[in-house]
Amino acid sequence: MSLSKLNSLYREVILDHADHPHHKHALTDATTTMTVKNPTCGDVINLDIDLNEDDVITNIGFTGEGCTISQSSASMMSDAVLGKTKDEALKMAKTFSDMVMGKQHDQADLDELDDAAILSSIVSFPARIKCATLSWWALQRALLSSQQEESDGEA
Amino acid sequence: MKTDISDLRGDFPILDQLVNDEPLTYLDNAATAQKPNQVVAALTHFYQTDNANVHRGVHTLAERATAAYEDARHKVTHFIKAAEPAEVIFTKGATDSLNLVASTYGEANIEAGDEIVISIMEHHSNLIPWQQLALRKHATLKYIELTPTGELDMGDAETKITDKTKIVAVAHASNVMGTVNPIAALTKMAHQHGAIMVCDGAQAVPHMPVDVQALNVDFYAFSGHKMMAPTGIGVLYGKRDLLAAMPPYQFGGEMINFVHRYESTWNELPWKFEAGTQNIAGAVGLGAAIDYLENLGMSNVQAHEQQLVNSLLPQLTADHQIEVYGPHDPARHTGVIAFNIKGLHPHDVATALDMEGVAVRAGHHCAQPLMETLGLVATVRTSLYIYNTQDDVDRLIHALNETKEFFSHELIKAE
Numbered sequence: 001m002s003l004s005k006l007n008s009l010y011r012e013v014i015l016d017h018a019d020h021p022h023h024k025h026a027l028t029d030a031t032t033t034m035t036v037k038n039p040t041c042g043d044v045i046n047l048d049i050d051l052n053e054d055d056v057i058t059n060i061g062f063t064g065e066g067c068t069i070s071q072s073s074a075s076m077m078s079d080a081v082l083g084k085t086k087d088e089a090l091k092m093a094k095t096f097s098d099m100v101m102g103k104q105h106d107q108a109d110l111d112e113l114d115d116a117a118i119l120s121s122i123v124s125f126p127a128r129i130k131c132a133t134l135s136w137w138a139l140q141r142a143l144l145s146s147q148q149e150e151s152d153g154e155a
Numbered sequence: 156m157k158t159d160i161s162d163l164r165g166d167f168p169i170l171d172q173l174v175n176d177e178p179l180t181y182l183d184n185a186a187t188a189q190k191p192n193q194v195v196a197a198l199t200h201f202y203q204t205d206n207a208n209v210h211r212g213v214h215t216l217a218e219r220a221t222a223a224y225e226d227a228r229h230k231v232t233h234f235i236k237a238a239e240p241a242e243v244i245f246t247k248g249a250t251d252s253l254n255l256v257a258s259t260y261g262e263a264n265i266e267a268g269d270e271i272v273i274s275i276m277e278h279h280s281n282l283i284p285w286q287q288l289a290l291r292k293h294a295t296l297k298y299i300e301l302t303p304t305g306e307l308d309m310g311d312a313e314t315k316i317t318d319k320t321k322i323v324a325v326a327h328a329s330n331v332m333g334t335v336n337p338i339a340a341l342t343k344m345a346h347q348h349g350a351i352m353v354c355d356g357a358q359a360v361p362h363m364p365v366d367v368q369a370l371n372v373d374f375y376a377f378s379g380h381k382m383m384a385p386t387g388i389g390v391l392y393g394k395r396d397l398l399a400a401m402p403p404y405q406f407g408g409e410m411i412n413f414v415h416r417y418e419s420t421w422n423e424l425p426w427k428f429e430a431g432t433q434n435i436a437g438a439v440g441l442g443a444a445i446d447y448l449e450n451l452g453m454s455n456v457q458a459h460e461q462q463l464v465n466s467l468l469p470q471l472t473a474d475h476q477i478e479v480y481g482p483h484d485p486a487r488h489t490g491v492i493a494f495n496i497k498g499l500h501p502h503d504v505a506t507a508l509d510m511e512g513v514a515v516r517a518g519h520h521c522a523q524p525l526m527e528t529l530g531l532v533a534t535v536r537t538s539l540y541i542y543n544t545q546d547d548v549d550r551l552i553h554a555l556n557e558t559k560e561f562f563s564h565e566l567i568k569a570e
Contacts, residue, residue, distance in 0.1 A: 005510050042519045042532040067500030
């Protein structure tokens with residue numbers, strides 16, 4: 001049956017993350033929060049991040065509704081960036097974005113993504129790329145907005 | 156002689172292809188319909204033999220193009236039973252038609268404190284123009300709510316439409332709930348209170364006989380592309396006295412009578428509302444689509460879709476893992492059916508169905524206030540048209556079963 005092709009998208013690890021998402025909870029007193037919406041389907045991700053004084057992500061949590069792909073992507077993203085610095089996490093977001101768009105990327109960068117690298121299969125499902133990138137987009141905006149706030153504070 | 160409606164697929168070569176190694180099952184007709192060879196041929200013929208700008212030249216091609224364009228207007232007039240071609244304005248589509256009414260009639264007639272009444276099942280195209288008009292004019296926007304079975308609550312309509320109401324705007328057929336609204340009754344109610352009735356017919360005109368004079372609506376909007384015409388052509392029907400009193404929508408060529416340095420006068424109806432070079436080929440294509448539908452007979456079109464709904468809807472409602480939105484009675488349902496597989500996100504379902512060659516829509520269907528009211532983020536939507544067959548229904552049911560099986564781990568939280 002042609003649904004066997006679905007296996008390339010819905011790998012076991014993706015379904016596991018969707019069924020039992022990691023870090024799916026709100027943080028109290030998060031240093032940065034960001035809410036993003038996928039306007040095509042109405043899916044929402046609220047992302048909470050704790051950044052310490054060294055710009056290391058010390059805690060991360062997300063809430064919201066979404067499909068299997070967006071939920072598992074948020075779970076895998078949270079796993080991957082926890083303990084990373086802001087710059088490392090932003091680089092990972094760029095790698096992830098390049099990967100799902102089918103652009104070239106270093107294997108070493110890809111390894112950094114951990115489980116999230118499995119979503120490279122989304123290239124064959126262009127309609128679903130936004131589902132996969134929603135949480136990474138939230139991460140990027142959260143980190144850049146925290147930067148913005150800092151520079152605003154300094155000014 | 157009527158064409159046999161059970162055997163139209165030869166007219167639609169696009170349907171004869173494999174998608175993801177499976178035969179294409181196109182069930183996204185509420186988004187847009189496929190175009191038969193006859194419509195494509197009419198476009199080709201126009202561009203290859205008659206193309207010129209209309210109403211402007213005295214040369215032969217200009218005359219032919221003008222005749223073809225105005226002939227299409229006559230076909231529309233006859234098709235929706237308008238009183239005269241002057242009441243049929245070509246637009247880009249239903250959205251453009253509804254914006255035209257809001258920006259001209261609405262702008263000229265709505266004042267602070269007036270009320271505009273729409274329904275909660277409106278597509279964004281028949282919602283935002285009124286919402287924004289109400290905001291601009293400090294008018295009040297009111298919503299007619301739904302009954303528990305997902306139909307328009309006419310009791311609520313009676314309380315919402317008052318002597319303060321100036322405009323009532325409601326869809327003829329819902330693009331989500333699959334219901335047909337009692338437009339004639341609503342129009343009567345609107346008129347009793349001195350309001351005008353605007354009807355969004357985008358999901359009705361392609362699927363059922365429509366008689367704008369019998370409905371007695373003041374304005375009626377629809378799109379060509381959902382009835383097998385090209386994209387970018389649509390219609391606004393309006394009663395002559397209202398259209399005549401309305402200010403123009405856009406200014407430019409074709410819509411003028413005389414232009415002086417500091418003032419201008421406007422062309423006759425309907426051209427007053429057709430500024431600039433129009434979608435001439437699109438209108439010709441719409442005429443060809445109307446010919447195609449009239450050859451089948453709109454009652455036959457409706458009966459064909461009803462037959463498929465009678466097979467499909469009970470299979471969906473009987474499945475305890477599937478939740479169907481809108482009425483469950485097939486007799487009260489159009490070919491638009493919104494549903495979800497419990498515990499599965501509609502995007503995941505739509506991707507799985509696509510792998511089986513089945514094209515459906517997943518999302519909020521440009522009806523976010525309705526989704527919010529139903530407590531939903533999104534749904535799957537399947538929608539039928541004349542070229543769909545019992546095979547298509549069977550393939551959808553089969554693909555849904557495969558989808559449930561594929562995701563049959565803890566994701567399914569049925570019961």
